[in-house]
Amino acid sequence: MILNVQDLCIGYDQGLVLKNLDFRVAHGEILGILGPNGAGKTTLLRCINRILKPSQGRVLVKDRDVLRMRSEEIARNLSYVAQKTEMGRMTAFDAVLLGRRPYLGWKVTHNDLRIVDAAIKRLGLEELALRHLDQMSGGELQKVCIARALVQEPTVMLLDEPTSSLDLKNQLEILRTIDFVVQEHELAAVMTMHDLNLALRFAHKFLFLKDGGIYHHGGIEELTPEMVKAVYGVEVDILNHQGNLVIVPKNN
Numbered sequence: 001m002i003l004n005v006q007d008l009c010i011g012y013d014q015g016l017v018l019k020n021l022d023f024r025v026a027h028g029e030i031l032g033i034l035g036p037n038g039a040g041k042t043t044l045l046r047c048i049n050r051i052l053k054p055s056q057g058r059v060l061v062k063d064r065d066v067l068r069m070r071s072e073e074i075a076r077n078l079s080y081v082a083q084k085t086e087m088g089r090m091t092a093f094d095a096v097l098l099g100r101r102p103y104l105g106w107k108v109t110h111n112d113l114r115i116v117d118a119a120i121k122r123l124g125l126e127e128l129a130l131r132h133l134d135q136m137s138g139g140e141l142q143k144v145c146i147a148r149a150l151v152q153e154p155t156v157m158l159l160d161e162p163t164s165s166l167d168l169k170n171q172l173e174i175l176r177t178i179d180f181v182v183q184e185h186e187l188a189a190v191m192t193m194h195d196l197n198l199a200l201r202f203a204h205k206f207l208f209l210k211d212g213g214i215y216h217h218g219g220i221e222e223l224t225p226e227m228v229k230a231v232y233g234v235e236v237d238i239l240n241h242q243g244n245l246v247i248v249p250k251n252n
């Protein structure tokens with residue numbers, strides 16, 4: 001297992017948000033973290049990445065305890081794409097290059113530039129590479145953040161709603177890219193998602209968060225209308241459309 005979350009508890013001043021979470025993620029797996037607003041999805045990602053310190057439990061990446069890692073080691077193992085990113089005034093190229101920081105010595109090497117160029121091409125950002133971030137749309141910025149996460153060459157990618165600002169074409173392209181990179185390098189991706197249909201299409205497994213715990217963790221084919229009703233309070237049908245499962249809310 002590439003990621004192992006054990007007995008994790010985390011909360012804020014008002015109390016615990018997540019209690020005793022246990023789950024594992026395998027090499028080459030995309031795990032969709034699902035659940036209603038406020039269920040603790042972002043909190044979980046931030047806890048895995050040690051931006052937040054759990055009050056109890058452990059997070060192991062390739063059997064190494066994240067709580068005991070130096071920040072540089074965390075950055076080499078975990079990349080995090082936040083829902084909203086505040087970055088200073090810099091070009092897209094420089095923002096992506098920042099992802100190489102955990103590997104940079106005294107100067108940027110030819111290899112660093114090659115990796116950055118490849119990620120910029122992979123995300124289709126060539127035309128925007130020298131544009132300043134404050135002159136970009138939300139979707140373009142989201143792609144820059146994903147490119148930065150790729151050049152970090154992590155073991156586990158943590159992505160908070162990675163397609164929330166993207167149009168349909170870009171949603172599919174970005175998720176295909178993430179899937180390709182995860183398979184090619186045998187990484188893992190943990191993604192929070194609100195769009196259940198995208199989760200059905202791109203996640204291999206899903207983890208439903210409800211009332212501070214795991215309501216269900218399993219293969220995407222295990223997802224049932226009853227689970228969706230229990231977690232979101234919405235009646236749905238799950239249909240098979242040309243080999244793809246799709247969730248359709250019922251008219252009531």
Ligand SMILES: Nc1ncnc2c1ncn2[C@@H]1O[C@H](COP(=O)(O)OP(=O)(O)OP(=O)(O)O)[C@@H](O)[C@H]1O
Nearest residue numbers: 012013014017035036037038039040041042043044
């Ligand atoms: N910095 C904070 N301080 C105090 N409470 C917080 C903080 N961040 C989040 N919370 C609370 O913790 C709970 C979980 O929040 P979190 O952002 O993890 O949920 P989420 O599932 O990602 O939500 P959403 O789907 O709306 O993005 C919510 O009740 C939220 O109000």
